[in-house]
Amino acid sequence: MHALTLIEKDPLLKPFEQQLVNRIEWYQNTKDYIEKHFGSLDRFASAHEFFGFQYDEKKQGWWFRDWLPNASYVSLIGDFNGWDRGANPLRRGNYGAWEIFLSDDEYKDKLVPGSKVKMHVHGENGQLDRIPAYIRQVVQKEDHGFDGVFAGISQYQWKNEFSAKDIKTPLIYEAHVGMATEEERVGTYREFAENILPRIKKLGYNCVQLMAIQEHPYYGSFGYQVSNYFAPSSRFGSPDDLRYLIDTAHGMGIAVILDVVHSHAVKNRDEGLAELDGTEQYFDGWQPDWDSRTFDYKKIEVKRFLASNLKYWMKEFKFDGFRFDGVTSMLYQHFGHVEFTDYSKYFTDTNNDAIIYLQLANELIHNLNPDVISICEDMSGMPGAVRPVEEGGLGFDYRLAMGLPDFWFTLLETKKDEDWHMGDLYWNLINRRKDEKNIAYAESHDQALVGDKTLAFWLMDSAMYTEMSIFNESLVVDRGIALHKMIRFITAVLGGEGYMNFMGNEFGHPEWIDFPRAENDWSYKYARRQWSLADTDHLKYQFLEKFDQEMISLIKEFNVLNTSEDYKLYEDNERKILAFRKADLIFVFNFGQESFTDFSFDTLEKADYNIILSSDDKDVGGFDRIDKEMVYSSKNHDLTLYLPSRTALVLKKKA
Numbered sequence: 001m002h003a004l005t006l007i008e009k010d011p012l013l014k015p016f017e018q019q020l021v022n023r024i025e026w027y028q029n030t031k032d033y034i035e036k037h038f039g040s041l042d043r044f045a046s047a048h049e050f051f052g053f054q055y056d057e058k059k060q061g062w063w064f065r066d067w068l069p070n071a072s073y074v075s076l077i078g079d080f081n082g083w084d085r086g087a088n089p090l091r092r093g094n095y096g097a098w099e100i101f102l103s104d105d106e107y108k109d110k111l112v113p114g115s116k117v118k119m120h121v122h123g124e125n126g127q128l129d130r131i132p133a134y135i136r137q138v139v140q141k142e143d144h145g146f147d148g149v150f151a152g153i154s155q156y157q158w159k160n161e162f163s164a165k166d167i168k169t170p171l172i173y174e175a176h177v178g179m180a181t182e183e184e185r186v187g188t189y190r191e192f193a194e195n196i197l198p199r200i201k202k203l204g205y206n207c208v209q210l211m212a213i214q215e216h217p218y219y220g221s222f223g224y225q226v227s228n229y230f231a232p233s234s235r236f237g238s239p240d241d242l243r244y245l246i247d248t249a250h251g252m253g254i255a256v257i258l259d260v261v262h263s264h265a266v267k268n269r270d271e272g273l274a275e276l277d278g279t280e281q282y283f284d285g286w287q288p289d290w291d292s293r294t295f296d297y298k299k300i301e302v303k304r305f306l307a308s309n310l311k312y313w314m315k316e317f318k319f320d321g322f323r324f325d326g327v328t329s330m331l332y333q334h335f336g337h338v339e340f341t342d343y344s345k346y347f348t349d350t351n352n353d354a355i356i357y358l359q360l361a362n363e364l365i366h367n368l369n370p371d372v373i374s375i376c377e378d379m380s381g382m383p384g385a386v387r388p389v390e391e392g393g394l395g396f397d398y399r400l401a402m403g404l405p406d407f408w409f410t411l412l413e414t415k416k417d418e419d420w421h422m423g424d425l426y427w428n429l430i431n432r433r434k435d436e437k438n439i440a441y442a443e444s445h446d447q448a449l450v451g452d453k454t455l456a457f458w459l460m461d462s463a464m465y466t467e468m469s470i471f472n473e474s475l476v477v478d479r480g481i482a483l484h485k486m487i488r489f490i491t492a493v494l495g496g497e498g499y500m501n502f503m504g505n506e507f508g509h510p511e512w513i514d515f516p517r518a519e520n521d522w523s524y525k526y527a528r529r530q531w532s533l534a535d536t537d538h539l540k541y542q543f544l545e546k547f548d549q550e551m552i553s554l555i556k557e558f559n560v561l562n563t564s565e566d567y568k569l570y571e572d573n574e575r576k577i578l579a580f581r582k583a584d585l586i587f588v589f590n591f592g593q594e595s596f597t598d599f600s601f602d603t604l605e606k607a608d609y610n611i612i613l614s615s616d617d618k619d620v621g622g623f624d625r626i627d628k629e630m631v632y633s634s635k636n637h638d639l640t641l642y643l644p645s646r647t648a649l650v651l652k653k654k655a
Contacts, residue, residue: 050097052134171552203549206255282296330357461476482621492551585652586650606634
């Protein structure tokens with residue numbers, strides 16, 4: 001049994017062998033059922049090619065279908081028929097599907113792209129006008145809520161061929177299209193393509209992870225309360241505008257990852273799936289933390305809806321991967337409300353139907369595109385999440401290293417610099433399941449939200465508003481800039497097999513994120529990014545951005561994150577120095593306040609070295625205390641160099 005592979009790699013899983021075996025068997029039984037009744041997993045995940053609006057070339061007209069098994073009457077309404085609830089009733093078909101055919105002869109000039117549409121549904125909850133589950137575009141109404149939109153057939157002509165096969169190390173720029181403009185308003189897909197993608201390209205990131213793409217009624221939810229799963233958010237433009245963004249990214253060699261939310265859905269009835277046919281056919285309960293509905297993963301139709309959603313985004317918009325949000329909430333009946341202190345917690349009170357769905361999802365998307373990038377947001381650390389399904393794993397390619405930002409922010413909040421323990425720091429950065437790849441990050445959008453602090457704000461606080469001019473001397477800012485560079489660099493180098501940054505954090509964006517809401521008088525002041533701070537030559541934000549660019553360049557050039565072996569060469573907790581070897585480079589970090597003119601350590605070999613990166617360079621906000629032209633020789637294995645305070649150095653052997 002392949003599950004033994006997990007146990008061979010981690011003998012502590014031996015007591016849970018039966019659970020792993022069951023996981024494989026349950027998955028295989030579900031897959032056998034799918035193949036028997038649908039022909040293949042690919043055909044199973046093609047519900048979006050049947051439901052919603054589908055053009056029939058042979059009959060010359062549009063079919064409209066939706067899955068409403070408990071409805072007693074359904075009609076299609078919209079501006080094409082004057083919103084007449086009796087004009088276009090649907091016919092009940094097999095397995096709860098309702099359908100109607102609208103011929104071109106009668107409706108070609110009435111049902112046109114942009115036409116507003118809804119369904120009128122009679123169910124146990126009354127007679128209501130609802131947005132179809134598979135609608136591909138919605139628009140916000142002036143008062144509140146959404147109208148469905150007939151999108152027609154996209155006329156977008158793709159220009160750039162792209163494959164993520166060459167991205168062996170995902171360097172991810174996490175971004176939100178709406179808040180990517182400096183102006184106090186909602187940004188657009190096209191503005192992001194024209195203004196932000198070039199910045200991402202210049203910095204060297206090879207992936208952009210887009211948040212808040214699936215339509216959501218409340219802007220302030222950051223896109224995590226989805227209502228319309230097949231509709232790109234209309235706040236940012238049309239579906240073709242999103243295609244343009246992705247096409248543009250592909251032309252720059254940048255993969256595009258969708259932050260997909262299949263862990264829960266918005267509770268709203270008017271905009272979303274709740275009580276769509278009069279009952280909760282899609283849901284089985286509530287997520288108490290998010291006040292939202294949880295999907296009923298037991299139902300094959302729900303698995304089909306969600307799997308089809310993944311295929312839709314890959315085929316219709318050419319997304320190169322997915323970051324699955326809220327996986328911990330999916331994995332456990334308790335939504336993750338326990339301390340994962342021992343292995344038994346990983347196999348207790350699990351939501352096995354959700355696990356089967358995640359396994360199906362990962363097999364599906366990798367069958368569709370072997371180079372797809374699949375990322376798991378799981379704070380529990382479920383063993384096998386990033387292992388193949390046949391081993392009893394979930395099939396993800398990477399998991400987010402969610403403990404790293406917690407480590408840094410706890411350290412900054414509770415300990416002074418002089419109390420940092422280098423061995424503890426090193427251990428926290430490398431402490432992960434070695435056969436499961438991680439995406440490291442020091443901070444994401446979570447740390448930038450109101451109520452929390454970014455790294456820059458923890459380090460410099462209000463000095464970011466008053467002392468960031470290059471003409472001002474500030475010990476607070478000097479310390480903050482130095483540690484900001486070092487924390488992000490050491491996290492990237494040691495923390496995983498990929499790296500992620502949230503937009504603006506690379507230059508220490510000074511303000512938190514606060515979306516428009518009643519409590520702030522619906523202001524956009526903090527739902528934006530002040531790019532001009534990094535572009536202004538007399539402000540120090542530019543130094544952080546420049547170092548981020550150099551850091552990413554070094555990681556790529558020397559394939560640092562694909563080198564799994566790292567070896568600690570030196571640890572000094574009194575002087576706050578840490579040195580290690582990785583990717584045939586030597587990394588030296590002095591987190592302390594003291595500089596050392598003759599710092600020596602054992603490199604374990606005789607060689608000559610050059611310094612190829614220094615966080616103390618003047619153009620990245622340092623003091624230019626390092627001579628990078630010097631050659632350093634490790635005679636008798638000992639290497640001696642000048643090591644300034646709060647500085648990171650990278651040394652490379654001379655050819």
